Amino acid sequence: MTDEQYMQQALNEAQKAFDAGEVPVGAIIVMNDKVIARAHNQVELLNDSTAHAEILALTTAFNFLGSKYLPKATLYVTLEPCLMCCGALYWSKMGRIVYGANDEKNGYKKTTGDKSPFHPKTEVLNGILKEDCAGLMKDFFKARR
């Protein structure tokens, strides 16, 4: 499967968040060409401001593998991770991170600037299906205004 195909699966997760009235962000974690975790933002449902898609996906992957590190896995997420999620991904030693749209308001780049918050061995790629990922966010906030 290609990065685009996996990102489409993360987008499907984001759509579930959208349908549930949650900020539409979705994430999946892939290892050996197999999806080992899927999650979408559940801040409202869980009444927990830290229940971001990435965090929920990480917890699922740790439990599934019985391992607290994921150096051979790839996380696909529809939106640029926030500082909290970057920190969590750092601790997980995630092998690769692929994100879709930029998040100028809450994305990590706003705070870290030139310093990468990720593990030195983590590969980062962005912009995959970014129009679709950003479009879902725009539709969500437009409908709420």
Add this chain to the structure above:
Amino acid sequence: MTDEQYMQQALNEAQKAFDAGEVPVGAIIVMNDKVIARAHNQVELLNDSTAHAEILALTTAFNFLGSKYLPKATLYVTLEPCLMCCGALYWSKMGRIVYGANDEKNGYKKTTGDKSPFHPKTEVLNGILKEDCAGLMKDFFKARR
């Protein structure tokens, strides 16, 4: 109760982590002079590299209050929070954060420099019982070498 007395309670939590073979960090959350959450680092026990004391305390507090924001609460933690925990505290809108020892290796200041990762309304104080907080960390890593 004073900040020192509350920090002593966070230190008691850190001691529990120490005794369990976990990196000795402890946290409590206080609201209206009442402790509403206590937690210690459980990375090894939960096999989850993100199970830091602050994150576990936040989850407890959200559940206890049925609220995803904590603007009237204070978090006491024995060590300078990492980037992930700062991000989580940002989302929680924590009213006040009091930490003990600095963490030059993994503390947030290493990455954020002059930019505060916290919510603009969050008050931050550090250095409370810092010798005791740092001493427990030193003892832990000395015993492991």
